[in-house]
Amino acid sequence: MSAKQNRILIFGAGVIGSAYALKFIEAGIDITMFARSSRYTTLKENGLQYNEKGKIKSIKVNVIDNLENDDVYDFIFVTVRYDQVESALLSLKDNRSKNIVTMTNNSLGFSAWLDIAHDRLLPAFPGFGGQIKDGILYARFPPKALATSIFGEINGLVTERVKNLTKLFEAAKLPYTINNDMKAFLITHSISDIALLGALYTENMGISEKAHQITVVLKMYLMAIQKAGVDINPSVFKVVLKCPNLILDLFFRIWLQTKMVKDMMLPDFANSANREVVQLRNDLLKFLSQNGVTP
Template structure:
């Protein structure tokens, strides 16, 4: 299977490198200085703050032109429209591993419903110049599976092939029959959290502000109540009923952990994604 990873940020670079190390025929799409760096040095990986840097010679391309069996899309949600325009002429299956609460219809309308799969990457990290710094794999990260699924919820042979491919590269992955609901639930949770972090001035500052945490929890509950279907995974339903004090304590643990580092990102790309996700969540919250 010939694979293209579209997007050379943290996740795209990490997944491309792991797939390459596992022996898969994979190329990584990038542009500008990032493309130059990848062609000269490959993907550079380091665990957290480690000084040990691993160099993975993933082939880098600047266009999705060519024949690919599978395209993994790792971009910010507000960049999806541009990606769709470039994938119209490609015949490969497209797995969107993107923060996306706008439903599958815009994706299917642009490139064909039969080509679209939905998913969400379960690995985190940050860019340190050209170095991808990723978190250490823990028991928790091994237990939290990367969900992927067909639009109709069936576990098809192509889903099975993709799962096998991801697992061969060391990723924990599973078939999710309600992937659209999963993405909407994730956004219902993430948007108030990201907005509260931004307003407070960072994860640590938010963790210390009990009033802001209670306000954020209230917004998350409103979003979950407005979902057109029940939350997926079901565990998110607990946010509706757990006492504020318990949720405040849990969010404080989250915000003071390494998992909260990406929430402090204030780049234009992160802001653009949050703006679109806010609009998408607002759409189903208004009953659209």
């Protein structure tokens, strides 16, 4: 089956879901978005609105707010926050679609998700970000050298459905990487978010203090997951453990003053991101405890 023949459901109409929908629709792929409340109304009435080089454009999108069990898709992309994934999977439990792609962090492992989705689960992580302001998508697609979408089977095999997923990304001209240890990748990436965002949303701290907190937390949790038997993935994070604190502190001081960080401090983003970080941290501590590790 060619990429354009695939029928795709984007379950979640936030930044990530909207950005994937935009790129897939532009590639001629059959896309449906699942949205609720005001976001559903906006998409229904105005289409998917987005910013392109300072101009506001709109593209027609099929949008639903109710999914029947026999409404079958080749892939369902779950593009909600980590703290909403289990609820989303439960709502998809009886749907007959065979492939559910979870596009989010995971600091605990896949047991709970597998209990719901079983072998339909295909873990992934998006390679871009941005914000939605007044119903308009402002997506940031970084260069391939900096970030790509990541996906792979839990067992590390390159299956037929993984190959089909690569065709989708190639058709949409979205860079991707197949990872053979998604559990390790998502736990490692969760640590970076816990360290970076955790410090970012800590009040009553200056930039230098926040930068040093990022360094300390990042190293502490990376060493902890190694003790728990998790390979640091991607391996670039192993450099962090060898890098002197002073150099890392300087790097994070610079990062904390970028425009990207200023966008991340906007109330709508900050409130939801903070809730996600709290659950990521709690689940990481649970995972480490289950493996006899105290950070």
